[in-house]
Amino acid sequence: MSRWKINILGLLLLSGLLGCRGGEPSPEDIPTVVAEFVNAPRGLSVGTPLSVTARGSGVEHSLLTWTNVFGIRVIPGGSLKAEGEIYAWPIPEDLLRVAGKVDLVLAHNGSVLATHNLLIRPGPPTGIMETYVGPKTLVVNSEQPAMMITVPLDTFGNPVDNQRSVTQQVKYPGRETISRELRTTNLVSSYELAAGPQTGKILLAASADASRTVEENIELTPAWPETTVIQLDQFYPFADSRQEYWVSTAPVMDVYGNPVADGTVVEFVLRNGDGSLYGKYRAFTTGGVAQAHLLNPVAPTNLRLSANVPGGATSNSLALEFAAYVTQMPFRVEPDARRVEVGPLGAVMGQVVGDDLPVSLQIAGGGQQYAAEKLTYEGQCTFELPANLPPGEYTGELRAGGLIKPLRITLTEIPRNGF
Structure with a gap:
């Protein structure tokens, strides 16, 4: 059933009940069979004051309903505005702040006297624009796209009309800002983004007339580690368990040359001369580099040291010889x-x-x-x-x-x- 039919049926029931409260109406209380809206606009801008007027005998006892996207509002009988049986229904301000289509119905004693529809147009964009960005993290050079959706709003919070110009701005790490002119469609504008080749943050912003977005960003994280190299930073070549030797990785890189994210696990693996496991030690990257401080053995021994990122990069191997102290x-x-x-x-x-x-x-x-x-x-x-x-x-x-x-x-x- 259409919105018009629901509106009219409800109004007929309501006006019939109200009209019957005092018994049968006298002939002079019954409006003419035909009434009409006078100078009713077909459209107006949001927030514009409005009084709906109608002509007809007894119209002052009729009910006016205002139906918009949020539902139906009943506006009681009108007051005399001028000669010629013209009556007015001042429309409350809160109804005039909602953009969209409006259906007007005038009814009395179970009869629909007149109908009218109008369009309240949204105002220009202003204030903070609504934004929706996702996903918030991308792997560099991955096929996964991201999207920024903006919803420009007028001063009353209504989405602006279609074909409104929106300027989208995007800045990838290490690159100049890109500007792109878009148009609103179905209340929104949207911009799809590809993952870039360099880690960091993609900065996003948009504007439309006097409306701006807050800063949004998408984190570009490194791809899976590909290579790493280890080196000895400090080494004491004797079996003195009071001493320690320091080993670190060069910056662990992904295939695109980006340092891996902080906190990436690196395993340092020590093996005996026969290849059997001597010990494993975990460290975590900071700025792409992992470092470990390992204790010297208690007895002379020859070891081989390497590092790996579980499931990813493997390093070179170092020979460690510890003589008797x-x-x-x-x-x-x-x-x-x-x-x-x-x-x-x-x-x-x-x-x-x-x-x-x-x-x-x-x-x-x-x-x-x-x-x-x-x-x-x-x-x-x-x-x-x-x-x-x-x-x-x-x-x-x-x-x-x-x-x-x-x-x-x-x-x-x-x-x-x-x-």
Whole structure:
């Protein structure tokens, strides 16, 4: 059923009910069968004041309905405007602020006296323009497009009419601003964008007369990593676990030469000489670069180091050779005192090792085992063997900085009460 038919049926019912409230109307209350709108406009601009006038005997008792896109508004009986039985219905301001088609119906006592339609035209664009942008992220040089849709509005928030000029502006990273003249169609203007070759932000703006958009942007993210190179930034080539070596990647790039996004995972992989896994360490890129600080091994060893982005780029491989740090480790065993004194330890150039170098002791014998670790101070440390180790022969080793020294101890019975 059309909007006209619904409007008229509803109005007839309403006017009939209102007309019957006081019983049968007197003949002088019944308007002429035919009434007409007087000087009713076919169109006007939004916000323009309007009084609807009609001529006919008894028209002042009639109801006027105003139907727009938001529904029906009933406007009560009109007031005398001039000679000749012309009556006026002032239209409320809020109705005149809504652009679009309007249907007018004048009715009384179940009869439609007159109908009219008019068009309220939107005003010029002004204020902040509505914008819709998506998707907000694109991968560089991908086939996925993005779109910016603008809705220019007049001072009352109505979308402007078709064929209104809208200037769209787009700036890709590293390029000049592009301007494009568009026209509104079905209340909007739209602009499709392709992904560019360089990471960064696509800046978007639009204007129409006195209307502007807020700044919009689309993030261009790097494609999947293609290549990377690793390098040693700091390296101490000895088996001293107090030391660390630093490794970093050159900027990890995608196929288009863009650094990957911050936070991209890079795995540094260490393998033994036989290819078996020694360890994996994760780092995250900042500005395309990932860096890791790795501890030196405790024993002489040869390793190979590489890096990869899981599912993506793989780096070159570096050979790492760690020689023994400690070259001299004198020690003295005092079996009666159950004590092993170690040091002073000598390093690669004959110097006394620094403080806090780990020294480990392991011995076994008679079904018993004992292990302990001490840290050097001025190149020395002392192991006190526990009293609960039974007397007997024990063999084992001392380890420090990659150097291993065999050890043999004969423990005697601990005298009781000093005898």
